[in-house]
Amino acid sequence: MADKAKKEEAVAEKAKAPKKTTKKATKKADEVKEKATKEVVEATETVEETKVETPKEELTPQQANPEKFLEDFNWHNYQEGIDPIDDGKLEEFEKLVAENFVDTLDNEVVEGEVIHITDRDAIIDINAKSEGVISLNEFRYNPDLKVGDKVEVLIDVREDSTGQLILSHRKARTIMAWDRVNKAHDEGTIVNGFVKCRTKGGMIVDVFGIEAFLPGSQIDVKPIRDYDAYVGKTMEFKIVKINHEFKNVVVSHKALIEADIEEQKKEIIGQLEKGQVLEGVVKNITSYGVFVDLGGVDGLVHITDLSWSRINHPNEIVELDQKLNVVILDFDEDKTRIQLGLKQLNAHPWDALGDELKVGDKVKGKVVVIADYGAFIEVAEGVEGLIHVSEMSWSTHLRSAQDFVNVGDEVEAQVLTLDREERKMSLGIKQLTPDPWTDITKKYPVGSRHKGIVRNFTNFGVFVELEEGIDGLIYISDLSWTEKVKHPSEFTNIGDTLEVVVLELDVEGRKLSLGHKQTEENPWDKYATDFAVGTKHTATIEEIVDKGATVVLNDDITAFVPTRHLEKEDGDNLKKGEEAEFQIIEFNKEYKKVVASHMTIHKEEEAKIVKQAAKKAAKQAEEAKPTLGDANSKLQELKDKMDGK
Template sequence: MSNDEKKIENVNVPTEEVKEATEVAREEVVPEIKEVEAKSEKAAKAEEVPSMDDFKDELDASLKKINRGDTVDCKVESVSDTEIVVSFGYSADGVIKREQLILEKDEQIADRYKVGDELTCLVEKRADKNGNVVLSHRKAKMTVAWSELEKKFEAKEKFTVKISEVVKGGLIAKLDGVRAFMPASMASNSFVEDLNEFVGKELLVEIKDFDRSARKVIISHKEVAKELADKAREEFFATVQAGDEFKGTVKKLMNFGAFVDLGATDGLLHVNEMSWRRLKHPSELVKAGDNIEVIILNVDKEKQKISLKLKNIEDNPWDTLDTKYVKGEVYEGEVVRLADFGAFVRLEEGVEGLVHISEISVKHIETPASALKVGEKVKVKVLSLDKENQKIGLSIKATMDNYEKPVKRNSPKKKKEEDVLKFTTNEEATTSMASILKDLDLKLED
């Protein structure tokens, strides 16, 4: 062993330090190695010869011919605020401007179209100033839509549309870019005061008139609405019965009552069934558009008619009539109506009695109006009470100071018989039974 070797052998190097140095060196070298490998791989790919499929795609794209009016299948590559860019296997990209897209008013392009979406478009121009093909998605959809609408018209098919706006004389529904017109008279099977209630709603319709060359499509909901209403009405009358409770909407007011929409049909709420007090007009209690709760009073299934009464009508004052009014007693009331045969006097809300013309005055009168007027306060005496039939007989003249109670008198015929057969004990009488018999004998002899 040489002296140099002995010196090396005697050097004591710590094992841990050696490991650390090795790791550091590896960390510095490995990234460089990976970078070199990546560059080599990239260079190798660059040097690769394109495959036959690649050549075929490029060749097809360069040789593909398009003409104005052609329909092409596209794929969305990018979306902006004003347009979308699509590819369709052509040497140039396609551009679709906002006005050639299918959008609602104020709708953003990005809300409707996404990258990767597949569209069918119509070629508008082979190249713009930038070399891009100008396309229209709206016109392509319209072309298809017109064909579909023609088929629906010929087949008399019913389909659903969404009403987009109100125009003069009717409504508009857009069908993939095609504007279909619905006249106001065809919007419903009943009168509609405000067509705006249909905007945004979906309606089942059928095409009544179609002319592709004139770009005219007339649609109607009226017949469909009638069919649906008839079916709903039949189902309603098959199950409804008196006493059923419903929530309805006051539809129309008449002098005699209110028509209430129950959904499947309308019912009549007569003015007398609205309150126990007398109403001059239904408008005193309800108005059109009010939501009310009603009870079925009567059902005519054959004529499909319904009569109603209010559910929350106040308590019937006639139920406690005998606790408030007594025959023979005098009360104060108000004249509310005059008729040829007498006057109606209100004793309280919901309770009215009749004063016959013969019970108005101790003097003879031609008409009730000659002695009374509506709104006048009068005293009346109860002559009769009929709680069951809700009738009260009243008298005004019976409360007057100069009123004399009529005396019950026998008829003249009956009085004559009594004069003959009755024995009198009056001292002033001069005729006896004997004289009567004598007179009879004399008459017989004659």
């Protein structure tokens, strides 16, 4: 009890001292009371656990009857040696503490004052029972920190093992920064940020101590060519997006000026008129056109409106930051889009085309574009004519235009059609050379033999070029006398040279029918004799097929043997690889069909034997036939028997 009294005296001394007797002192007293109560409870539990018989005269009141001791416990009597405190003075003291001291809760951001700076630390007073220490590393962003400055700090630890108050300026700055960022985002206010460095796709900006991302597209309304020019600058931004999960912040400088620009655009567009000529500056060049700044509003000059001549890229005509005059072609007030033209400032080249040019004239020009169907030739600046691929060669076998000309080639052509109103012109190259079909009957009469080059395949035949402009068709049935060709690619290849015979000639239709097999004699004329019906040949079963088998009679003829004609003399059928004699039972030269039989061989022998046996039996029967004399002799002999002779 004496120890507890001493503790309470110490508490009272703390209460009398300034900056020491605070709410915390009262709280400390409560802790002492709680500790005393805990000791009583522990003593009770100890008595219950040990069950040691102790003489009652040796027990203290607390040990003898703990429940009654707790019931009769009087805290004021327990504070033996401590003078009672007047309630009025206590309230006055608590009011004074509340006005001059903070309630130092953990993880709370408060404002403190720098009262001293050492080589390594800053001493911060937050009106608590003691001052806090913060490393100067947390103030590196503020090299001008001095005594008396107000700073925000976070009460990291209220009291460590040494009794020291632990503060953090960096954590407080981060917490307050996020509060400011969220508030700025919600209210749409403008914030200042320092562009720290460049990164992939944009810039890193310091906003309230937080690293935010500034996309390249959000730096300005116009494309940025030099990102490094913004590094190290302090600019105004609008916070457009916050990802709380990943702690990401996206800012935009472009958003601050877009609203003003939109209003400016509407005002400028309201004053525009089609056909109006304005001066602008080339702002951006793309593959499809040029963006021109008309003084706060942009317009697009499409690549087709830059020049009457064909160009591959707009940079052939203009360059960045170039000043030029453009004409208003069209504009959309709702979408604030303006379509501009540059070539329209000059007269159309077709209008300057001389009246002396007419159909049939020869012109020279440069190949500017090649398509699958032909080539465009620029015969004058901005004036083009089309040479269709069919007008590049007399050949009826169409090929790609690239087989005849290349971009940049200088060519001569003949004007085939000319439409000045539609501004269209068609040209031809083949017309400058003689038509090979003019004397076709003399050069390629029916029955004449020639050599040609295989140019193309179809399912029904082969196109063979005899000369430039003269193509003929060999039908698949006219390729070979003996081979059964399913597709021309099985017989020949593109580029091969074939010998052909002219079968038919259609001058008006420009059609030539050719044949390849006709260059040789038809071997089936000879086979019709060698393999006539009834002839016999020895062969080997090549394959067993559906409903029969095949046998090879020579290089050109493979005969079919029906299943029932495979029967041997013993009743079994011929097997694959067996050699036997076969008789031709069908031969069709037109369809190249040959049918053979083995069964007919031995059936014919059987029939011959049967025929011979029947002939012999008939002869014997003829010889044994009774005559009239023999009959009379027999009758006489019978009569004699009847007479008893």
